[in-house]
Amino acid sequence: MADRPPPRMQDPDRVAQRLLRASGSYEPSATIDWDTPVLEGNWFCCPERLSLYGTPLWDEMDQQQRIELSRHEMASFxxxxxxxxxxxxxxxxxxxASSRDLGDSRTHYALTEVADExxxxxxxxxxxxxMGCRTYTPPPAVQRLFTHASTLYSELSIFALALVIEEVNDQ
Incomplete structure (x- = not known):
């Protein structure tokens, strides 16, 4: 196996500046007409992605029950x-808050991410x-687990987690 030189580290400040330029802010409050009623009879996600799709229970459901399932599963998601x-x-x-330089490009990028989230x-x-649903939250034990585990994340893992969360939510 040939020895390869280690990858060249990019300047974190330059990376943050590039990410800031690439971060376009989408404003859903201004671009979505929230007063338009939800069209009845439309799916809220692809039926194939629903938990009961392809099961015997799915076969017993009528179209309206399947659409209602899609409404609640999308609300849950x-x-x-x-x-x-x-x-x-x-x-x-x-x-x-942990002694970051508020003038640093990486801090500006983190603030941009907070605004986007x-x-x-x-x-x-x-x-x-x-959609006429309520929001759901995880059980208190899961919430406490996150609170305790969150202190273990490093700077790199926080930003990696941001990318993972965004990818899952975007899909």
């Missing part, structure tokens, strides 16, 4: 999205409300 976004906001805030949470919450 968006509620999980809100909770994970809030967890990420906590991690980013803790990261910035806040907008996402508002959008998810408004959508759940528009």
């Amino acid at each position: 968006m509620s999980a999205g809100i909770w994970t976004e809030l967890c990420l906001i906590q991690l980013l805030a803790r990261h910035m 806040t907008r996402h949470s508002v959008m998810f919450g408004r959508m759940v409300h528009a």
Whole structure:
């Protein structure tokens, strides 16, 4: 096996500046007409992605029951999205509060991420409300587990987690 030189480390400040330039802010409050009623009879996600799809119980359900299932499963997914976004906001805030230079590009990028996660949470919450559902939260034990485990994350793992959460929620 040939020896390869180690990868060249990029300047973290330059990486943060590049990410800041690439971070376009989408404003769902201004671009979505939240007063438009949800169209009855439409799916809230692909039927193939629903938990009961392809099961004997699915076969017994009528179309309206299947659509209602899609409504509640999407509300549950968006509620999980809100909770994970809030967890990420906590991690980013803790990261910035721990003696970060507020003039640093990495701190500016973290603040941009907090703003984006806040907008996402508002959008998810408004959508759940528009669908006529309530938001769901994890059980208190899971919430406490996150609070205790969150102190173990390093700077790198916080930003990696941000990418993972965004990828899952975007999909």
